[in-house]
Amino acid sequence: MRGIKICIGILFVLWIATIIGGYNIYLLQREKIERLRDGNNSLLQKVSLQKREITKLGEKIEGLSKRMRIDMERLESKVTSNTLRNEAISSLVQKMKKNIEEWQKNYHSILKEIRQYLEDWRKDVASQISQDSSQKVELGEIAVEK
Secondary structure (H helix, E strand, C coil), X not given: CHHHHHHHXXXXXXXXXXXXXXXXXXXXXXXXXXXXXXXXXXXXXXXXXXXXXXXXXXXXXXXXXXXXXXHHHHHHHHHHHCCCCCHHHHHHHHHHHHHHHHHHHHHHHHHHHHHHHHHHHHHHXXXXXXXXXXXXXXXXXXXXXX
């Protein structure tokens, strides 16, 4: 009879220890899940901030492009309205027009590269977010998928 009580007592202590251990594992895994969720939220905020910055950059680019077109039209109208008798002056104006056109081409190619870089960066961040969101946390036989 005494041996049975001791066995029951030992089983009760083991049962309590198992419950406490399981609860501690649960708390640890919950902390990990919260950290992953916080990291994911911060990445989402960064992505939305970058989207806003890209939009602002696009608006600025459009404004600069319009201003450049207007300046080119003004330059062309001035060239056509004023008859240039001096060949040196007309050649200088032609060189200036060519330089402006080259600058504009370079400007557009640089802007394309910037847009491509930002798009690649956005895709990298999105893939990182999707990788973070597909992580699994295992709790013994239970698997929690984020």
